[in-house]
Amino acid sequence: MPPPRQPTAETRPRALVIDRAWRSLGPGPESLSGPGGAPLTRTVKLIVLPLVVRPALRPELGADFLGPAEAARLDALIRESGPRLVATAQWFTLLKKARRALGVVAGNPQDLYFQRCFELATEHGAPSTGADAVARAVVEEVADAGGGRTVEALKGHLADAGRRARLDAELAAAWERRTTAPATGTADAAQAAQAAHAAHAAHAADTAVTADTADAADAADTTDAADAADTADAVRLAAEALDACGGPGGSPAYAAMVGAGHGTLFGRALWVRAGGFWGAEGLPASLGLTARQVPPRPETGHGASTATLPAPLDRTLFERLFVVLQSSARREELPTVPELVSREVGRSCAPLGLHDESLRVAVVLGGRLAVGLDPLGTGETLPGRTAAHRAVNGRWRREASVLRARRMTVSDRPDPDGGALEALARDLRTPWVAYMRRLWVRLHGRDVRDAPLADLASAWAMLDGVARSVMMDHRARVRSALRALSAPPAAADVAPAEPRSA
Secondary structure: OOOOOOOOOOOEEHHHHHHHHHHOOOOOOHHHEOOOOOEOHHHHHHHHHHHHHOOOOOHHHOOOEEOHHHHHHHHHHHHHOHHHHHHHHHHHHHHHHHHHHHOOOOOOHHHHHHHHHHHHHHHHOOOOOOHHHHHHHHHHHHHHHOOOOOHHHHHHHHOOHHHHHHHHHHHHHHHHOOOOOOOOHHHHHHHHHHHHHHHHHHHHHHHOOOOOHHHHHHHHHHHHHHHHHHHHHHHHHHHHHHHHOOOOOOOOHHHHHHHHOHHHHHHHHHOOOOOOOOOOOOOOOOOOOOOOOOOOOOOOOOOOEOOOOOOHHHOOHHHHHHHHHHHOOOHHHOOOHHHHHHHHHHHHOOHHHOOOHHHHHHHHHHHHHHOOOOOOOOOOOOOOOOHHHHHHHHHHHOOHHHHHHHHHHHOOOOOOOOOHHHHHHHHHHOOHHHHHHHHHHHHHHHHHOOOOOOOHHHHHHHHHHHHHHHHHHHHHHHHHHHHHHHOOHHHHOOOOOOOOEO
């Protein structure tokens, strides 16, 4: 993977080129735009980049920063696609109307319909006579494609009292076995070796003729030393892997971590409040994956809301699957609801709430990356920065919202905007909170689909993608706060949209 092109006096951010070209289209694609007229994040991700820009065919347009010729080409592509994008927006409005008429509530409309609307705009142009019937058929087709894999189906499946009782019993049994059951995935050999070592130590203790308190203390010291060695090995390999991220070559460190079961090691450490992975004082061992001292035993649950979801490892079975079903654009690729629930019982009681070892290792790498994120440039984070840290931190610090937050952080004056932006600035002081939460959700989605991270390049694409997502989300929140602060009182008092719940 080539290193990202760095900004120069001649280059322009690709995001800025897209933003200005989009605004030049006028009010036509309004339903694909945010309140300020810029394209929505999903518009860029689902329509502009894959369907208009098509970096796979035009790799020169795939960089974060574009030279004058590339920027002009990108601008021209978007302007030339203007009529089709306006038609896409009109089809999206029509599909949302059909969705409401049919009473469909599952899934995010943007995820489900954006690309279908572009296809309709390409095939039919702007909606005309008969478009209502076409829109209705598309909504029904997308709904049927889920094959009953909906939040409503999940709620119905868990509504049966007998089934809930069985699930509660299965969860209790799986939780009791969690520290003795062998790990899944490629770490089986490592876990077997650890079990054999433990059995050998126990046998030696049982057969010792003169065992006493000192012998027990020595055995405990030996175990502690072995755990410390494993932790040190995981830290060393994680640093090597992160330093190889984004570079032209690979590194055997990632495969070594997977083979040694270092993700499982970290997950089981959380159950006994063991830390030492991050190299800094004051950081919770879970990095926000749980709000408890140790992760609690999962419950079955009966409802969920995006506005009140707890930390990932504190979620019920219902909440874990609610997120999967709500965020899946291609639900037909998921197992059926009964199978989803059955698998989630074991997964929720596994180390880090994940089955696949490569995904568990990605949590460890993500944590090492996350605690070294330093958007404000304070230099108060972990030493030993890697190539991954330099790439992500450099991107963060070029954000205008981060630059303003940095000024607010070092200033003795209070936030002139009444605290709205100060709250966002605080988020930049602990960026690992949002990062780890979003990383876990994406890894959980892959685990549900049996999609491991095969190599370091795949893991880095995931880690870097989450960092970009968190950065863009923070940017959107800053813009929203600025709009609210500058809006007239009547406009600022408009109630926000209701969160999704079930």
